[in-house]
Amino acid sequence: KNEVEQSPQNLTAQEGEFITINCSYSVGISALHWLQQHPGGGIVSLFMLSSGKKKHGRLIATINIQEKHSSLHITASHPRDSAVYICAVRGNQFYFGTGTSLTVIP
Amino acid sequence: SQTIHQWPATLVQPVGSPLSLECTVEGTSNPNLYWYRQAAGRGLQLLFYSVGIGQISSEVPQNLSASRPQDRQFILSSKKLLLSDSGFYLCAWSTVSTDTQYFGPGTRLTVL
Numbered sequence: 001k002n003e004v005e006q007s008p009q010n011l012t013a014q015e016g017e018f019i020t021i022n023c024s025y026s027v028g029i030s031a032l033h034w035l036q037q038h039p040g041g042g043i044v045s046l047f048m049l050s051s052g053k054k055k056h057g058r059l060i061a062t063i064n065i066q067e068k069h070s071s072l073h074i075t076a077s078h079p080r081d082s083a084v085y086i087c088a089v090r091g092n093q094f095y096f097g098t099g100t101s102l103t104v105i106p
Numbered sequence: 107s108q109t110i111h112q113w114p115a116t117l118v119q120p121v122g123s124p125l126s127l128e129c130t131v132e133g134t135s136n137p138n139l140y141w142y143r144q145a146a147g148r149g150l151q152l153l154f155y156s157v158g159i160g161q162i163s164s165e166v167p168q169n170l171s172a173s174r175p176q177d178r179q180f181i182l183s184s185k186k187l188l189l190s191d192s193g194f195y196l197c198a199w200s201t202v203s204t205d206t207q208y209f210g211p212g213t214r215l216t217v218l
Contacts, residue, residue: 033207041144041194043209086150093165098149 003027006087006097013104019074021100023087026068034061034072035086037099043086046072077104108133112197112210119217125170125184127213129197132178137199139180140207141172144194156180157202192217 004025013019023032034046047054047061049070054061058077063070074081082104087097109132119125131137141153152165154172162172169188173181180197197210 035209041196041212041214043196043198043212045206045208048204048206088150094152096150096152 002097003091003095004087004089004097006085006100008100009098010101011103013077013102015078015104015106017077017104019077019081019102019104021072021085021087021102023070023072023097024068025070025087025089025095027089027091027095029089029091031090032063032070033088033090034070035088037084037086039083046085074102079104079106108199108208110197110199110208110210112195112213114213115211116214117216119187119215121189121217122186125182125187125191125215127182127195127197127215129180129182129210130178131180131199134178134199134201136177137201139174140198140200141180141182142196142198144196145190146193150196154182187217189217191215 007022032049035043036046037043049061049063058075060073072085082102084099084101086099089095111130113128139156142150143153144150154162154164156162156174159174159177169191170182170184192215195213195215198207200207
């Protein structure tokens with residue numbers, strides 16, 4: 001059983017669509033991270049959350065500590081958003097989801 | 107500004123050969139440093155982390171070792187590579203006060 005589960009595993013969207021990626025975790029955490037991995041492999045940290053909601057441009061991340069759930073939303077999706085999005089949590093160690101592969105079609 | 111370097115970018119090594127991957131960070135002092143591996147089709151796995159020179163914690167038992175000879179240098183090594191060591195190796199750093207990690211460009215290792 002994985003400590004961090006993401007859904008969906010794969011997602012294809014039309015440009016402009018609103019996208020939601022979900023992350024559920026089973027351990028106590030001090031923080032949750034959303035990471036973006038580009039096709040070449042490079043990883044960028046998008047958000048670190050411990051409560052509530054954060055917004056950067058078209059990206060919004062929310063977390064519900066009681067339900068042990070987080071969502072990453074992308075508004076007005078664009079082909080350049082195509083990447084793998086990884087949820088990670090910091091408990092007594094780091095746990096990573098296996099990622100959601102997003103493809104945005106023009 | 108802070109930057110993180112990893113080299114080499116790609117590496118093909120025979121089974122049984124040694125390995126040394128290097129990671130350096132610029133523009134910050136006393137960072138926390140991390141080595142991750144991403145095997146094909148699998149998620150990220152934390153291999154080692156370091157909170158200071160000479161201080162290394164291993165997350166999983168394996169064929170690899172890590173060292174931190176200088177404050178901003180983190181080295182991943184193996185004496186004898188296995189086929190299962192193939193993967194994408196990422197170095198990352200964070201400050202002591204925050205969990206946000208900044209990743210290097212990665213090294214793609216293929217063991218044949």
